[in-house]
Structures are given as structure tokens and as C-alpha cells.
Amino acid sequence: MEVSRVTSQPNETIAAGAWLRVDTLAEFLRCARAGVLASERTWDDEPETPQSNLDFLPAYDLAAIERELNAGMNRLWRYSALALCAPMWTALLYVAGVHFLLVLLAAWFTALPAWLVFRQLCAVVTLALRRRQATRAGKCEPDETSTAFQPVNWWGLLKAGFDSVKYDELRDEALRLEGRPWRVLRRGSLRIPVVKARRLDAEGMLPIECIAKVAAFGRLLTVCDGGTVAYGVVLVGNAYDGVTVPFTAKSEQWIIDCLEQTREKLDLFGDPSVMPAPPPAAACAFCPLGSPPVPLSVGGQQTRHTSSPADGPLPRSRCGARFGWTPPHRRARALSDA
Ligand code: SF4
Known part of the structure; x- marks a missing residue:
């Protein structure tokens, strides 16, 4: 389900400034x-949310996973039949005394269906595992009144009756804040913004940008969609597990304060001579x-490449x-040590 742009009416006086995106603030x-x-x-043109390996095949929608799994199984049978027939044709050509170069060519082509079978098999296994995780998950019902971080599971939340909805854009005219949450879970008047984190920080804590996104999207959903936001959910890495982040009046005020400070500092750093x-480290x-950019591979040799002649020895x-x-960055360190 998709919801297109939702805009709030300006109903409170907050110092106006340039529009700021939630992702920029975070x-x-x-x-x-x-x-x-x-x-x-x-x-x-760019996605706002880190893309994970789960994004190449349907990953968060059980119906889409099952559809793709059925289609993948059909493709797997077809490729398997092709992979079985190809060696037989090669053998027949050999027995019939066809020129050995043609036989070699036919043998080379037998590798293609085998590669397709392997690729398709990987996709089918991945989808089957995801379906298993989805069907085996228990119902997950976080306490809406709790101010603690509570462990949750994506499939468990869907089993508890939440609908996963993609919002196009949320715009708060009063704060001049806009953004698009990765997903919103909806049940009745309850709205749960869901954001994704690449990883936990060095201390094993949720990164501050994720906590800020929950607060900002909580505010946007409250004023733009008229929903009740009790908490947000942060999914960590390529996993369906995550934690709730409470959304309270205090966190809403915190993000409004951060917004004003960020806007002031971005104005300051608009001058190229002032650098944050x-x-x-x-x-x-x-x-x-x-x-640094991943080195290009030319003729089997890895090369360092730079984006301009002034870039210096490291990419x-x-x-x-x-x-x-x-x-x-650890890659820059590895390159300079090499
Ligand atoms: S590389 Fe370091 S300084 Fe640059 S954006 Fe990332 S964290 Fe900030």
C-alpha cells in the first residue's frame, strides 16, 4: 500500500527557515x-535508506515473497531441464563426428544453463528461508506505554495486525521539515515509523541518527497524518529483528530543538571557508x-583510481x-598501509 504526499497545515509559530530533510537532520x-x-x-534520485542485501529479492512482504518463490521454482525447473539437455546435445554432436570446435562450443554453452540453475537455486533457497522466518514468527505486541527499548520482529509485528505502508512524502509546514520514512506500520489510529540502521555503533548502542529519525518521523506522522505515535521501530542490518524507540513529548521537543540548531549551523557552514x-576517528x-571508491579491476590487476588529478595518491x-x-576510514587505512 502506498500513501502519497501528506502535508500539515501551519498551526504553530516556529522560526521559519529553509526546508530540511529528516535524513539531513539525522x-x-x-x-x-x-x-x-x-x-x-x-x-x-537517491534512496534515503541504506540498501541491504535483502532488497534484491522481496524481503518484507510475505505475499510478494511467495509470488517470487513460485515464479522462481518454475524458472528453476525450466533451467534444470535445459541444463540436462545441453550435455546430451554435446554428446550427440561428438558421437555424430561433428567438427571438434563445434563440439567445444556446444560444451561451453552447457555451462550457461548450469550457471542459471545455480543462480536460481540460490534465489529460491533465500526466498524459502525468508518465508520460513515469516511463517514461524510469533505475534509481537510491544507495550505502547513503555519508555524502554523493546525487542521486536518485523514478521511478529505484521502478525499482530499492523499493515506495512509506504509513504511518499511527509511535510510539516510549521517546522519546514520533510521526509519519507522507510515504512509505516498502521493499525487503527496507531502509526509506527520504521527506519533501518546499517549497524549498531561501537558501544553496541543504536546510532543517534536512527533515534533522531524515529523522533522526526513520529512528529511528521502526528501532525501530517493525524495518527498516534507511541514508538518507532529500528531494524538493524540485514535482519528482521529490531527494537522500539519510544516517541514521547520529550523526544518531540528534543528533535525540534535539534532542528533549529542544525539549521543555524548549516547556514554557518554554507560559507566554504567555515568547515565543521x-x-x-x-x-x-x-x-x-x-x-574511498572501490578500486577498478583492469585486466585482472586492481588499480587505484582518483576522481581528479588533484586527488593525490589515495582515492x-x-x-x-x-x-x-x-x-x-578502515579502507583508507588499509590502502595507505598496502
Ligand atoms: S568520514 Fe568521518 S567526517 Fe566524513 S562524514 Fe563520515 S564520519 Fe563524518
Whole structure:
């Protein structure tokens, strides 16, 4: 189910400023440099949510998984039949005394159906495992009044009667805040924003950007959709497990304060001569904006490549190119040690 743009009416006086996206705000809270990069990004063409391996095949919709599984099984049988016939044709050509080059060519073509069977088999097994996880999950009913983080499971929430809905865009005219949650779980008047985290932070805690997104989307859903938001859900990594993050009046006020401060600082950093200070080195180690581009492989040889002649000896990350430095990302360290 999809819900198109929902806009609130301005019903309160909050200092007006430039429109800010939830993702920009969340990135700024994670790292000021990441926030500046996010504010300069073209959001129309790029996904706002980290893509995971689960995204290549249907992963969060049981009906879609079952549809794709049935289609995948049909393809698997067809490719298997082809893979069985191809060697027989090759053998027949050999016995019939056809030129050995043609036999070699036919033998090479037998590899193609085998490769297709392997690919399809992997997809079918993946989908079957996902369906198993979905059907075996128990009902998950977090306490709406709790202010603690509660473990949840995606399939368990759907079993509890929530509908998963994709919203197109939410816009709060009063705060001039806009964004699109990854999914919203809806049941009655209850609205649960769902966001995804790549990983937990170095201390095993939820990253601050995810907590900020829950608060911001909670606010947007409350004012734009008129729903009740008791908590949000953060799904971590390529998994269906996650935790609830309570949405309270306190967290709503916190995100409004953060929004105002972020807007002021982004105005300041709009001047290229004013540069935000880098965060502690540990924050850059796994940051996707600090990772140098993956080396190209030419003729089996890995090459370093740079985006411009001024880039220097190491390939430049997005953060490195924007702020003229080499972030201490673990890949950059590995490349400089090599
Ligand atoms: S690489 Fe470091 S400084 Fe750059 S955006 Fe990421 S965390 Fe911030």
C-alpha cells in the first residue's frame, strides 16, 4: 500500500527557515560533515535508506515473497531441464563426428544453463528461508506505554495486525521539515515509523541518527497524518529483528530543538571557508561517506583510481573530496598501509 504526499497545515509559530530533510537532520546529528554533505545532495534520485542485501529479492512482504518463490521454482525447473539437455546435445554432436570446435562450443554453452540453475537455486533457497522466518514468527505486541527499548520482529509485528505502508512524502509546514520514512506500520489510529540502521555503533548502542529519525518521523506522522505515535521501530542490518524507540513529548521537543540548531549551523557552514570539525576517528572507520571508491579491476590487476588529478595518491571519498582530507576510514587505512 502506498500513501502519497501528506502535508500539515501551519498551526504553530516556529522560526521559519529553509526546508530540511529528516535524513539531513539525522546525518548532521551523527556528524556535522555528514550533515553538510547530506544538505548538498540531490534527494530526488537517491534512496534515503541504506540498501541491504535483502532488497534484491522481496524481503518484507510475505505475499510478494511467495509470488517470487513460485515464479522462481518454475524458472528453476525450466533451467534444470535445459541444463540436462545441453550435455546430451554435446554428446550427440561428438558421437555424430561433428567438427571438434563445434563440439567445444556446444560444451561451453552447457555451462550457461548450469550457471542459471545455480543462480536460481540460490534465489529460491533465500526466498524459502525468508518465508520460513515469516511463517514461524510469533505475534509481537510491544507495550505502547513503555519508555524502554523493546525487542521486536518485523514478521511478529505484521502478525499482530499492523499493515506495512509506504509513504511518499511527509511535510510539516510549521517546522519546514520533510521526509519519507522507510515504512509505516498502521493499525487503527496507531502509526509506527520504521527506519533501518546499517549497524549498531561501537558501544553496541543504536546510532543517534536512527533515534533522531524515529523522533522526526513520529512528529511528521502526528501532525501530517493525524495518527498516534507511541514508538518507532529500528531494524538493524540485514535482519528482521529490531527494537522500539519510544516517541514521547520529550523526544518531540528534543528533535525540534535539534532542528533549529542544525539549521543555524548549516547556514554557518554554507560559507566554504567555515568547515565543521571532524568527529572522533572511530566515527569515520565505517562511515560510507569516508570510504574511498572501490578500486577498478583492469585486466585482472586492481588499480587505484582518483576522481581528479588533484586527488593525490589515495582515492578520494565523498567526505575527503568535499573537505580536502583523508578520513580515517578502515579502507583508507588499509590502502595507505598496502
Ligand atoms: S568520514 Fe568521518 S567526517 Fe566524513 S562524514 Fe563520515 S564520519 Fe563524518
